[in-house]
Amino acid sequence: MTRSPITRRHSLLALAGLTAFVAAPHAFAAARPHVEVWKSPSCGCCKDWIAHLQANGFDVTAFDTGNTDVRAQLGMPQQYGSCHTGRVAGYALEGHVPAREVHRLLKEKPSAVGLAVPAMPVGSPGMDGPEYGSRKDPYDVLLVQRDGKASVYQAYR
Known part of the structure; x- marks a missing residue:
């Protein structure tokens, strides 16, 4: 049986695509969003928040240089300040913002500065370790607008 040149070409292209997929499957996987985080070098809750992000699908680069200047930039x-500031896809993340809300932010893409969880509420990601027992304080994730006003993006009770 003789194959036509078109069939042979399609077979070769399919084989090349399969070979590329097997050789580098990560190239075909969806890219994990990248978050940059500025924090104090000695802050344990910041490290725990970073671990929360990583466990929930984010790649994170941390800078132990403090966050006050970056927050302003x-x-x-x-x-709306807290102990660490992050940046993802042009949005600011201030404080212990749950990964779920960061994913939602990236999906919805609102016109805003970003999300904030002011202060350090116990029970928020990074503030939920064994040293806090089972305590969970209510808190709000705020959507901060460019004019500085904020609205509740998600309430945690």
Whole structure:
């Protein structure tokens, strides 16, 4: 049986695609969003928040240089400040923002500065370790607008 040149070409292209997939499957996987985090070098809850992000599908690069200057550069008002500041896809992340809400932010793409969980509420990601027992304080994840105003993006009770 003789194959036509078109069939042979399609077979070769299919084989090349399969070979590329087997050789480098990570190239075909969806890219994990990358978060940059600025924090104090000695802050344990910041490290725990980073671990929370990594466990929930994010790649993270941390900078142990503090976060006050970066918070201002990203346009996050001081009143929403916390112990660490992140940046993902052009959005600021201030404090212990749950990964679930970061994924939602990236999906919805609102016109905003980013998300903030002001202060350090016990029970939020990174503030939920064994040293806090089973305590969980209610808190809000805020969507911070460019004019500095914020609205509740998600309430945790």
